[in-house]
Every structure is written in structure tokens, then in C-alpha cells.
Amino acid sequence: MLLFFLVMSLGFIPILVWNFQNDFNTFKHLANLAGAGGGNEESTTSLGESAAQFFEFLCGQLAMLSIFLLPILLYSIKSVFKYRSQEKFYLILPALLTLISFSFLSFFTEVLVNWPVFSYVGLPIIMSEWVLNQSNKWKKLRNWGLGISIGLPLLLILPDLTFVKSIPPIKKGEKQLFRRMSGYDPLAARVDFLQDSLGLSAPFVFSETYHMASELSFYLKEHPQPYVLNMGARRNQFDLWDGMEQFLGQNKEGIFVSWNYDSPGKFAEFDSLLYEEKFEVYFRGEPLRTATIQVWKELKEFDPYIPETY
Numbered sequence: 109m110l111l112f113f114l115v116m117s118l119g120f121i122p123i124l125v126w127n128f129q130n131d132f133n134t135f136k137h138l139a140n141l142a143g144a145g146g147g148n149e150e151s152t153t154s155l156g157e158s159a160a161q162f163f164e165f166l167c168g169q170l171a172m173l174s175i176f177l178l179p180i181l182l183y184s185i186k187s188v189f190k191y192r193s194q195e196k197f198y199l200i201l202p203a204l205l206t207l208i209s210f211s212f213l214s215f216f217t218e219v220l221v222n223w224p225v226f227s228y229v230g231l232p233i234i235m236s237e238w239v240l241n242q243s244n245k246w247k248k249l250r251n252w253g254l255g256i257s258i259g260l261p262l263l264l265i266l267p268d269l270t271f272v273k274s275i276p277p278i279k280k281g282e283k284q285l286f287r288r289m290s291g292y293d294p295l296a297a298r299v300d301f302l303q304d305s306l307g308l309s310a311p312f313v314f315s316e317t318y319h320m321a322s323e324l325s326f327y328l329k330e331h332p333q334p335y336v337l338n339m340g341a342r343r344n345q346f347d348l349w350d351g352m353e354q355f356l357g358q359n360k361e362g363i364f365v366s367w368n369y370d371s372p373g374k375f376a377e378f379d380s381l382l383y384e385e386k387f388e389v390y391f392r393g394e395p396l397r398t399a400t401i402q403v404w405k406e407l408k409e410f411d412p413y414i415p416e417t418y
Contacts, residue, residue: 109273119188130296133348133418139418142340158215158216160379161394162212162214165210165214166211166214169221172222172228173228174257176252177254180238180239180249180250180253183238184234184238185204185234189320190202191344196237198229198230199230202227203227203230203231203323206226210223219399224256226384257327289394290389290391291389292324292327294389294390295327295389296326296327299324299363299365300329302350302363302383302403308363309361310330310360311361311363311403312352312361312363313328313332313334313335313362313365314336314337314363314364315337315364315365316334316336316338316340316341316369317367318346320342320365320366321334321336325411335352337364337375338412338413338414338415339375339413340413342417343417353409356397356407356408357408359409360404360406361405362407364401367397367398367399371400373382374411375412376407376410377407377408379404379406379408380406381403383402383403383404384400384403385401386400387399
């Protein structure tokens with residue numbers, strides 16, 4: 109196992125080299141998530157809030173791993189410790205260490221449910237091997253667990269053939285579940301349409317969030333590089349790349365797209381506003397949220413928020 113660990117450690121060399129060349133941004137980001145960041149505002153979390161964050165994270169992991177397969181997972185991990193198999197222990201070690209680390213971190217800050225997923229790749233292997241050595245009773249439990257774990261998400265993804273999703277509480281929950289992920293495809297299509305209809309020549313697209321910028325990069329027709337105008341957020345990957353400052357004084361149009369703001373405000377001033385609209389996106393035929401789309405002419409001043417946190 110020591111040899112496996114040493115070989116695995118070689119994968120960290122490029123990460124360390126990159127951080128050494130980039131002011132250790134990764135380590136600062138992780139430190140900020142752990143509550144050691146250097147922001148201006150102090151954040152305090154009560155005991156109740158800490159407990160709520162922890163249980164929210166824990167429930168998210170149970171959903172991610174599937175609560176219907178939980179008995180098989182627990183027994184397979186128990187078997188690894190019982191028989192002290194180094195090969196199997198190597199498979200579960202990343203998952204255990206990552207889960208423990210993020211569980212501890214969740215008491216101090218919000219930990220998103222998907223963060224530990226990268227470390228779970230070894231768990232299906234030990235679970236499959238354990239079930240193969242058990243009775244048909246466990247194999248039936250595995251089949252039911254897999255069926256339910258796959259079937260429930262399919263109910264949300266597939267068309268509503270059974271009308272289950274038409275039940276108001278389920279419909280409302282589904283809308284909230286997909287709210288953050290939905291709407292970018294039609295929004296990008298609208299931005300593409302406006303570029304053609306307004307006769308814009310290679311405009312730059314920007315938003316105040318890296319989430320919006322990333323989604324637009326994926327969905328826009330030519331997959332351009334959008335930009336982030338920081339209006340109060342922490343540092344992100346867009347701060348490492350060339351920003352909007354390159355367009356200062358250039359006779360280029362900029363397209364601002366945002367769920368949250370009506371304009372770039374004081375952070376970016378342009379010569380004039382060429383076009384503006386509110387674009388509403390829908391989910392299953394119902395309004396989901398509204399985006400602001402503005403087309404600006406020639407960037408005159410660029411004064412983004414300079415974050416201290418990562």
C-alpha cells in the first residue's frame with residue numbers, strides 16, 4: 109500500500125508546480141473555504157447553523173451514494189477492515205479521508221454536495237466484490253437498490269408519462285431542484301439571435317458570475333470566451349485569465365448577461381447603451397427566472413471589485 113501511495117503522490121507534482129507559479133491560489137482557496145480566508149468581514153456561525161450545515165452535507169452524501177445501497181456499502185467497508193486487505197483499503201481510503209475532511213469542514217462553512225464525489229470511484233468496486241460473495245438475498249437487495257436509485261432520477265429527467273410530476277409538491281420541488289441548472293440554453297440562443305439581428309461584429313460577452321460566464325461559453329454558438337466583471341464576488345479562475353481591460357478604448361460592443369443585476373453599474377462604464385431587454389426563461393412551461401441582457405458600445409472605464417477572499 110505504501111508503494112501505491114507513493115505512486116499516487118506523483119500526481120500532486122503538477123499541482124504543486126502550478127501553485128508555486130501562481131501564488132498558491134489553490135491553497136488560499138481551500139483555506140478560505142475552511143474559514144481562514146483574509147476577507148474584510150468576519151463571519152460567525154452559531155452551533156445550530158453548524159449542525160444544520162453538517163446534516164445537510166451528510167444527507168447530500170447519502171443521496172449521492174444512494175441510501176438504498178447503504179447497507180451494502182457499510183458491510184463492504186466493514187469487510188475491508190475485518191480482513192485487512194491492503195488493495196481494498198487503498199480503494200476506500202480516498203473516500204474515507206475526503207468524507208471525514210469535508211464533514212469536519214461543513215461545521216464551519218457550506219460544503220456543496222458534489223465536492224467529495226471525485227474520491228468515491230473505488231466504492232462500487234468493493235461493493236460489487238462483496239455482493240458477489242454473498243447470498244441471493246443480498247443480490248436481490250442490490251438489484252432493488254440499483255433499480256430505485258436509477259429509477260427515481262429518471263422520473264425527473266424523462267417526460268411525465270405517469271403524471272407523477274404534475275402533483276403540486278413534486279412539481280414545486282423539481283422546479284427548485286433544477287432552478288440553478290436550467291435556462292442557459294435558451295438564454296444563449298437569445299444572445300446569439302441578438303448578435304445576428306443587431307449586426308454585432310465579434311462582441312465580447314460578460315457577466316458578474318463565473319457560473320453564468322461558464323454556461324454561456326458552453327451554450328453560445330461559437331463557444332467564445334466570456335468574461336467576468338467582478339462586482340463583489342471572491343476570486344475565481346477568470347481572475348487568472350485576460351480580462352475585460354483589454355477592450356478599453358476599443359470600438360467593440362459588449363453584451364452583459366445577468367440573473368442578478370440590471371446593469372454593470374459603476375464597475376464598467378461604456379459610451380452608450382445600444383439595446384436592453386428582460387428575457388424570461390421557463391421550466392416545464394412555467395416562468396423560472398428573468399435575465400437582463402444589455403448591449404453596450406465601447407468600454408470607457410473599467411474598475412472591477414478587487415476581492416481579498418478566494
